[in-house]
Each structure stands twice: as C-alpha cells, then as structure tokens.
Amino acid sequence: MADDNQDAGVPEIYSTSQSVTPFQDLNAPEPAEAEPPLIAKLIAFSSVLLAGLFGGMIGYGSGDLMFGAQIWSFVGLVIGAVGCAVGVGIVAALALQAMSEWHTASHPEATPPDSQPSTSE
Secondary structure, eight states: OHHHHHTSSSOGGGOTTSOOOTTTTOOOOOOOOOOOOHHHHHHHHHHHHHHHHHHHHHHHHHHHHHTOSHHHHHHHHHHHHHHHHHHHHHHHHHHHHHHHHHTTSOOGGGSOGGGSOOOOO
C-alpha cells in the first residue's frame, strides 16, 4: 500500500514504475563503409609529398644561411623535409579519419521514428 501512494502525486513521466533506461528499444544503425574515397587519399598523399618538398627547401635555405657549410645545408634539408612531411601526414590522417566517420555513424534520434525497426517482445 505504501508503494501505491509513493507514485500518487508524481507525473507519469517521473514514475518509478517505468524503466529508467532511455531508448531501450532503439537499435543502432549499422555503419556504412568507413573508408574514405580514393581521391581524398590521393590528395592527402600528394599534400604530404608537397609539404616534404617545401619543408626541405626551407630547411636547406635555413641551413645554408645560418652555417654556410654544405653538410649543415643537407642536415637542414633532411630535418625540414621530414618534419614538415610528418606534420602534414598527421593532419591528413586525422582529416581522412574524420571524413570517413562523418556519415558512417548517425545518432539514433536523427532518423524519423517511422523508419526505425520496431522490436516487439
């Protein structure tokens, strides 16, 4: 009897007799293919090569300007090329990952209710 009076003045949405698990009947949609398009991969690869080329040019110029010896120009070239290529490679990998995940996983609330499969138990 005490349990019946416990929910007497509480609106139905806050009733403890209902499940507290939100969206218990929703099924997450299967993700689509998570691979970025070939053109995006080619653009990312070419941007890494281009960044390595420009980084090498900047490193060579810096090494030649500061030290004047050929060995330091070569060291500047290698450090500049590798550093810039690694930096742009990291950004390109993150961009490709974000692009591939953009449409693969959608929120269950984003789909209209009539298009969701119903599971009756």
